[in-house]
Amino acid sequence: MTRLKVGIFTLAGIGLLVLVSVLINNRPYWWRPCQFVKINVEDATGLKTKSPIRSLGIEIGFLRSVNLSETHVSLGICITAPVEVLPTTRAYLRPEGFLGDKFVELKPVRYTGPKPSEPEEFDNAKNAESKNDTKSTIKSAVKSATKSEIKSQIKSKLKGLQSFLAIIPSAYAEEPSPSARSVGEPIGSPTSLPKQRTRKRAEREIPVGEEVQDIEHLVNRVDDLVNQVSGLANNLKTAINPEDLKKTMRQLNSTLENASRTLAPEGGLTQTAQRTLAKLEDSIEQLRSQMTRVNKGEGSVGRLLNDPEYAELIHQALLNLNRLLNKLNNFRFVVDLGGALLPAYNGGRGWFQLGVWPRKDRYYLIGISMDPRGRISTTQVTTTAGGLSQTTEVQTVDQTSILLTGMLGKVYYDRYDLSIGFLYGDGAASAAIRLGPTGFEEQLTFRSDVYFRTSGSSLDSRLSLTFFPIQNLYLRAGLESLRKLPVNNRYAYFLSAGITFDDDDIKFLLSLK
Amino acid sequence: MNSLGINVAAATFLGAVLGYQLYVSLHRFGAEALIGGTVGVSLFRELGPVIAGIMVTGRAGAAMAAEISSMRISEQIDALEIMAVDPIEYLVFPRVAAGLLMMPILALFFTMVASVSAYFISTGVMGLQATVFWTQYFKFVTLTDMLHLFVKSAAFGLLLTWVGCFCGFRAYGGARAVGQATRNTVVATSLVILSSDYFITSLLPYGFRTLKIM
Numbered sequence: 141m142t143r144l145k146v147g148i149f150t151l152a153g154i155g156l157l158v159l160v161s162v163l164i165n166n167r168p169y170w171w172r173p174c175q176f177v178k179i180n181v182e183d184a185t186g187l188k189t190k191s192p193i194r195s196l197g198i199e200i201g202f203l204r205s206v207n208l209s210e211t212h213v214s215l216g217i218c219i220t221a222p223v224e225v226l227p228t229t230r231a232y233l234r235p236e237g238f239l240g241d242k243f244v245e246l247k248p249v250r251y252t253g254p255k256p257s258e259p260e261e262f263d264n265a266k267n268a269e270s271k272n273d274t275k276s277t278i279k280s281a282v283k284s285a286t287k288s289e290i291k292s293q294i295k296s297k298l299k300g301l302q303s304f305l306a307i308i309p310s311a312y313a314e315e316p317s318p319s320a321r322s323v324g325e326p327i328g329s330p331t332s333l334p335k336q337r338t339r340k341r342a343e344r345e346i347p348v349g350e351e352v353q354d355i356e357h358l359v360n361r362v363d364d365l366v367n368q369v370s371g372l373a374n375n376l377k378t379a380i381n382p383e384d385l386k387k388t389m390r391q392l393n394s395t396l397e398n399a400s401r402t403l404a405p406e407g408g409l410t411q412t413a414q415r416t417l418a419k420l421e422d423s424i425e426q427l428r429s430q431m432t433r434v435n436k437g438e439g440s441v442g443r444l445l446n447d448p449e450y451a452e453l454i455h456q457a458l459l460n461l462n463r464l465l466n467k468l469n470n471f472r473f474v475v476d477l478g479g480a481l482l483p484a485y486n487g488g489r490g491w492f493q494l495g496v497w498p499r500k501d502r503y504y505l506i507g508i509s510m511d512p513r514g515r516i517s518t519t520q521v522t523t524t525a526g527g528l529s530q531t532t533e534v535q536t537v538d539q540t541s542i543l544l545t546g547m548l549g550k551v552y553y554d555r556y557d558l559s560i561g562f563l564y565g566d567g568a569a570s571a572a573i574r575l576g577p578t579g580f581e582e583q584l585t586f587r588s589d590v591y592f593r594t595s596g597s598s599l600d601s602r603l604s605l606t607f608f609p610i611q612n613l614y615l616r617a618g619l620e621s622l623r624k625l626p627v628n629n630r631y632a633y634f635l636s637a638g639i640t641f642d643d644d645d646i647k648f649l650l651s652l653k
Numbered sequence: 654m655n656s657l658g659i660n661v662a663a664a665t666f667l668g669a670v671l672g673y674q675l676y677v678s679l680h681r682f683g684a685e686a687l688i689g690g691t692v693g694v695s696l697f698r699e700l701g702p703v704i705a706g707i708m709v710t711g712r713a714g715a716a717m718a719a720e721i722s723s724m725r726i727s728e729q730i731d732a733l734e735i736m737a738v739d740p741i742e743y744l745v746f747p748r749v750a751a752g753l754l755m756m757p758i759l760a761l762f763f764t765m766v767a768s769v770s771a772y773f774i775s776t777g778v779m780g781l782q783a784t785v786f787w788t789q790y791f792k793f794v795t796l797t798d799m800l801h802l803f804v805k806s807a808a809f810g811l812l813l814t815w816v817g818c819f820c821g822f823r824a825y826g827g828a829r830a831v832g833q834a835t836r837n838t839v840v841a842t843s844l845v846i847l848s849s850d851y852f853i854t855s856l857l858p859y860g861f862r863t864l865k866i867m
Contacts, residue, residue: 153758156765164794
């Protein structure tokens with residue numbers, strides 16, 4: 141039993157040993173032959189044996205040897221992945237990790253391993269039947285284009301390889317390669333070839349100038365940058381005129397000096413500020429004394445603030461004034477200025493009337509007029525002859541006197557106008573009917589004035605018809621008297637015209653007063 | 654082989670402690686990812702063979718010394734000599750050969766168990782990614798490290814069996830001599846292992862290829 145255990149233990153140990161050896165080996169594709177490639181670099185910092193060799197991030201081999209020569213370092217790369225190094229392949233040294241390690245990247249390389257399984261071939265016939273399957277159509281087009289592209293690329297590459305392969309021996313050649321040659325060496329005749337059959341693997345040197353080229357490119361870019369900066373500096377120099385700059389600086393300097401002088405204690409700004417402060421102090425002192433008086437109740441403001449009765453009186457006054465002003469605002473003043481022709485009296489009448497409308501339906505009419513009928517005045521003359529006295533009444537008519545008008549009127553339903561008072565010096569009562577359209581009822585008015593003259597005669601009546609052809613202008617016609625004149629036995633008719641207007645100026649003046 | 658159990662136990666705890674301590678130390682530099690490589694290299698190069706050797710010394714070396722010393726004091730060795738049997742060939746050589754052959758395997762077992770233990774601690778407790786651990790492990794451990802392991806462990810196996818047999822053969826007296834031989838074996842073997850470790854390490858390659866001057 142012990143021997144069995146020992147045997148199992150031994151076998152397990154050996155198996156573990158083999159397994160660990162394989163895992164630790166860390167050689168990608170180690171079961172494949174090694175395609176040995178030589179690279180010359182100028183700086184192999186960070187590279188060591190077993191450093192990975194990658195192409196586009198995939199490990200394709202390892203660094204087998206690092207050999208130092210006088211001018212460069214020769215890296216021996218063992219490529220174990222199924223890839224082929226092309227003539228256009230370039231090597232790059234890339235950093236890895238943070239310990240300063242590096243790896244070598246080769247690109248481009250060609251994959252020569254087994255191709256992955258391709259998807260099923262697209263059936264064109266099926267696609268032709270299903271017209272809506274546009275995706276399939278596109279896929280097939282892309283696939284066919286890709287295939288043709290690949291074919292053309294392969295052909296072109298093969299042509300290039302033909303010349304290359306003539307120089308470089310195949311890495312997968314089963315037979316030993318005739319010799320290790322570097323790129324560019326011409327192939328001689330087989331007899332002239334040196335019989336070096338020690339190396340079984342093909343060796344090839346890849347010119348690693350990419351890093352140098354990178355540096356050169358970088359240097360060129362830096363040169364360009366420096367030139368651009370120099371150009372910019374020159375442009376700035378020409379753009380910025382030093383003389384102008386100096387002048388500007390001098391002006392700025394003098395401005396600053398002036399400002400400092402102004403702001404200095406002995407500067408004008410300070411004196412002005414001091415004067416202003418003194419005035420401010422005086423104002424504050426006056427305000428303080430005024431406020432003291434006010435607080436004591438002196439003066440109108442003081443009384444207003446301290447005496448409630450006073451404030452109430454003022455309040456009431458203001459209220460009344462407000463009411464009055466409101467009322468005044470509602471007042472309407474109508475001025476009437478006109479003239480009439482009275483052929484029967486061989487004269488005319490002129491008048492100026494002011495209508496005061498405190499309300500819409502009530503008015504006061506005052507006016508003056510010059511009337512050809514004149515003012516009648518009666519004079520008693522007593523004559524005494526031989527002890528007998530005789531009294532005679534003489535009526536005189538003063539045709540040049542001014543006759544007054546004063547009427548009080550009221551309008552009912554905007555249509556019926558009644559008024560009473562004295563009109564052209566005669567006591568009168570008037571009745572008018574407005575026949576105009578709604579809103580402008582006065583446009584056509586029929587008026588009848590019953591008046592009483594102081595001539596001892598009976599009542600008389602005046603009839604008139606007024607028409608407003610336009611606003612503010614009226615024409616009037618009518619009979620001055622229903623009786624014939626005893627003088628000439630004619631009816632006294634009249635024709636008149638005049639203007640009326642609301643005068644806001646009068647209202648304004650009255651309100652001010 | 655009987656030392657396998659104790660080796661595995663010791664390896665488990667050693668690997669766990671290694672995982673802990675290395676994580677704490679490397680975390681200061683933000684280099685926790687290097688635990689795998691550090692564990693692998695340290696186990697393969699030093700800790701594996703040395704600790705395994707010391708464990709085997711305590712188990713097998715002491716047993717060897719005790720056995721031989723008891724044979725000595727019971728005059729069994731003298732009996733072998735009388736029977737014209739070379740005691741060295743009969744007693745020592747098999748033990749030395751066993752030590753020489755088995756010690757590398759034991760050390761390998763020890764190293765792998767300790768690595769796995771460190772892996773569990775690093776990933777399960779400390780939160781390191783498993784892929785990172787093993788990637789770094791196999792990246793940093795090389796065949797040179799395995800060479801260190803095998804050479805050292807073989808040397809330690811040789812040494813411990815030698816010392817054990819030597820102390821056993823030199824036992825004189827009664828039962829007390831057995832204890833003395835055992836004690837001496839363990840002490841001497843431990844010191845020899847540690848001192849030889851230094852000399853062997855200095856002689857073995859460090860893993861850098863010498864530069865070729867073309």
